[in-house]
Amino acid sequence: MEFEEKVIDVEHIFDGHIVDLDVETVLTPEGQKATREIAYHANAVGVVIVSEDNKMLLVRQWRAPLRQETLEIIAGKLEPGENEASAVVRELNEEARLQAQSVEKLTSFYVSPGFTDEKLTLYHASGLSPVSEKLPQDEGEILNLEWLDIKEVQVAIAKGEICDAKTIMAVMLWQSLQ
Known part of the structure; x- marks a missing residue:
């Protein structure tokens, strides 16, 4: 057909x-x-970060369309002319003030192909250290970083604090690697 x-x-x-x-x-x-x-x-990147003590780094922020706070992985859209690797470096700096020794592509997917062409690529970042020069954060963006273990993540999903597809997919990838 x-x-x-x-x-x-x-x-x-x-x-x-x-x-x-x-x-x-x-x-x-x-x-x-x-x-x-x-x-x-614009296409986007998401960054999966898991500490040596097996906790995932999430960002708590306000999401106006949902009228609630959410917990999400670090993520952001590609700027015009920017490649994915540069976007990962920039988002790590802007949202977590971190740089990574290693960044590995995990998977790509379309966010909601019924109405948008947005494609998001998930990366895993490791070997983290603080940045020497902080990039400006997005205007009006208020972020709080939180490290959660797998049980805390599962509770946050059950409570609806983690409710976006990219973060739930990142959690599923994390769980499959354990």
Whole structure:
């Protein structure tokens, strides 16, 4: 069966700091017209950090769309022209004030392909030490770093404090390596 849709019209409706939005009219393989709302978002990286005493580094922050605090792995979008490795180095500095001796790619995935093209790549960082020069944090970003063991992470997931896909995937990868 053929699944590819033919785009017959595009209405660009928004250019934002984080997303650009289009509404597409498509023709399905069965000949029906349908509407697709698409959010274009820069690709991103997430960083899995586990200490020698087997605790995961998470960032507590406010997430406006959820109207709650969350615990998440260090992560951020790629800046225009930036590669993933540079983004990992930058995010480690901005969010945790750390640098890594070793950074290893774990996996990549699309965040929510039903409406956005955002692709996130998870990395594992090790051999951590404090940075000598601190980069500025994102404007309005308030972060608190927390080291949690696996039981504390499981409780945080059950309580809904860890509720985003990238962090839950990072936890699952961590658990599979134990």
